[in-house]
Amino acid sequence: MYNQNPTLEGIGKKIDESKQGEVFFQGQFTDQGGAKRFYIESYGCQMNFSDSEIVASILGEAGFRPTRNMEESDLILINTCSIREKAEDTVRKRLRVFDKVKEGRPGTLVGVLGCMAERLKSKFLDEEKLVDLVIGPDAYRDLPTLVAGAEDGEKGVNVFLSREETYADISPLRLDSNGVAAFISIMRGCDNMCSFCVVPFTRGRERSRDCFSILAEATDLYNKGYREVTLLGQNVDSYKWENPESGQKVSFANLLEMVALVHPDLRVRFSTSHPKDITDEVLHTMAKYENICKYIHLPVQSGNSRVLDLMNRTYDREWYMERVDAIYRIIPDCAISSDIIAGFCTETEEEHQDTLSMIEYSNYSMSYMFFYSERPGTMAARKFEDDIPQEVKKRRLQEIIRLQNQISFKHNQNDIGKTFKVLIEGDSKRSDQDFKGRNSQNKMIVFPKKEGLKPGDYTTVKVYEATSATLKGNIVSE
Numbered sequence: 001m002y003n004q005n006p007t008l009e010g011i012g013k014k015i016d017e018s019k020q021g022e023v024f025f026q027g028q029f030t031d032q033g034g035a036k037r038f039y040i041e042s043y044g045c046q047m048n049f050s051d052s053e054i055v056a057s058i059l060g061e062a063g064f065r066p067t068r069n070m071e072e073s074d075l076i077l078i079n080t081c082s083i084r085e086k087a088e089d090t091v092r093k094r095l096r097v098f099d100k101v102k103e104g105r106p107g108t109l110v111g112v113l114g115c116m117a118e119r120l121k122s123k124f125l126d127e128e129k130l131v132d133l134v135i136g137p138d139a140y141r142d143l144p145t146l147v148a149g150a151e152d153g154e155k156g157v158n159v160f161l162s163r164e165e166t167y168a169d170i171s172p173l174r175l176d177s178n179g180v181a182a183f184i185s186i187m188r189g190c191d192n193m194c195s196f197c198v199v200p201f202t203r204g205r206e207r208s209r210d211c212f213s214i215l216a217e218a219t220d221l222y223n224k225g226y227r228e229v230t231l232l233g234q235n236v237d238s239y240k241w242e243n244p245e246s247g248q249k250v251s252f253a254n255l256l257e258m259v260a261l262v263h264p265d266l267r268v269r270f271s272t273s274h275p276k277d278i279t280d281e282v283l284h285t286m287a288k289y290e291n292i293c294k295y296i297h298l299p300v301q302s303g304n305s306r307v308l309d310l311m312n313r314t315y316d317r318e319w320y321m322e323r324v325d326a327i328y329r330i331i332p333d334c335a336i337s338s339d340i341i342a343g344f345c346t347e348t349e350e351e352h353q354d355t356l357s358m359i360e361y362s363n364y365s366m367s368y369m370f371f372y373s374e375r376p377g378t379m380a381a382r383k384f385e386d387d388i389p390q391e392v393k394k395r396r397l398q399e400i401i402r403l404q405n406q407i408s409f410k411h412n413q414n415d416i417g418k419t420f421k422v423l424i425e426g427d428s429k430r431s432d433q434d435f436k437g438r439n440s441q442n443k444m445i446v447f448p449k450k451e452g453l454k455p456g457d458y459t460t461v462k463v464y465e466a467t468s469a470t471l472k473g474n475i476v477s478e
Ligand code: 5AD
Pocket: 083, 084, 196, 197, 198, 299, 301, 339, 340, 341, 370, 371, 372, 373, 374, 375
């Protein structure tokens, strides 16, 4: 059922891992010669990076070969993000760069994939004259056909959103792979309709992927030497799948357990959790299996109940605090991280203070922090005025960032003297004498190499130093 393609080998490079919203990478590949070549860049959330691996697989099956060099490619693809205005600005800037390549190499096709393609649809072709293809997140199977049409001069658009598509049968071509950690997409779309968010419009209705195909993918990754999988979805806690033959229902807690049982040496992570949906059953499953990582990304967005109501998050401050209490009660060593939006419509100074106090209450190990950016078509854009001045939004965001940095620093300082099981991911950024790897709590630890150890191995590291971003340690004998 899986389309293995051993001749394609993906190794890519993520340029900026710190900014979840505007992450960028280029695919880097071995050149196979002869065949038509594609180049792909991705922006936005982990789901986009995961989708690019599906796109690469579809194109590989259609006879295309990947290249790291856009100047020699026949097809330039950009997988786009619409979550904030800045993300869209970045994409438009990249399109200008692609235009230059096209001038020097007529016949090169440029395709826009992902959320911006879905949001702007055929308008893209009018706005950006040199774009040849516009393909939404559920239409990637159509890519080879649309490319063939575009080669004959026919610009192509497919932004059909599906209620069924999960690409379950497609084995992603691992881009940006360190051979140790990989993403597995377990569901698509989002039904939550948070009022600030464009995702339900760009990624369509929520649907869960067949759990057997997820297990097959996890097993295949383990057999290929991977030691960590991250189960991806906009709201993983609402994963639900029913076996059409047996009628057996599979919840997220069930799925988590099944993936944990693939192998005790395969670490399992997941993202993103929604505070309204994360159940005690999930928390108990996490506590039960050592290889389910003790880390939850639980976006709060705001610490104030009135703002949360306007955001249509469907929980209030007390509910969120209760979930945080439950996490620390059931999994005492769990780390929690968050997404936070500063300056949502009508937010007062007191309400902003509630967000600050929530950061302290939750003791987040880290957060992704943004100021509110109105997105056309969302409920907030239609119903509320974007009335917080830009300087106020920025100042509130700075206060949030400053506090989070302090809390992250304390959180990390608290790890000094502790020992952790670390999965080695590769050389540290600064020195090839050091390895980097993560502990279960998703913290990066840098430590001197020891002979005989390689990426994909586990080792035990004792921490002796900490900044707000990284831990330093030494291997201790097990
Ligand atoms: N403005 C600012 N941040 C946003 N996010 C989503 N939509 C917006 C917006 N319109 C943030 C949320 C979400 C994360 C992925 O991006 O915090 O959790």
